[in-house]
Amino acid sequence: MIANTIKLTIVARRQEIEIMKLVGATNAFVRWPYFMEGLMLGVLGSIIPIALVAIGYHFVYDKFSGKLSTFFIQLIPYSTMTLYLSLLLLSIGAVIGVWGSLSSIRKFLKV
Numbered sequence: 001m002i003a004n005t006i007k008l009t010i011v012a013r014r015q016e017i018e019i020m021k022l023v024g025a026t027n028a029f030v031r032w033p034y035f036m037e038g039l040m041l042g043v044l045g046s047i048i049p050i051a052l053v054a055i056g057y058h059f060v061y062d063k064f065s066g067k068l069s070t071f072f073i074q075l076i077p078y079s080t081m082t083l084y085l086s087l088l089l090l091s092i093g094a095v096i097g098v099w100g101s102l103s104s105i106r107k108f109l110k111v
Contacts, residue, residue, distance in 0.1 A: 004104075007107075009037065034101055035102065038104075039094055039097050039101065041097050042094045042096050042097015043090060045093050045097070046089045050085070050089050053089070054082050060075070
């Protein structure tokens, strides 16, 4: 989805890219906005799963924290789990966004 979004952006801005290249813009200068767009799309795309997991875990932790306390199963406190999982999901979203952006830039942007 990120690659298709970047592709549509490149196609829509093809004339602007050509003008920038004619004026003397470097390849990195042309590619940088698409790289940042992919990063932001990945981060924004990870916010919804973070919210859903946080709400779901909060419900499970409130309902079952005393009932599941056995030797093998122990729930992590809500704040700790939310922090670590949020950081993990944000970093995965950012990596996927950057990867999709770089692959689509390489494929569709011939500069």
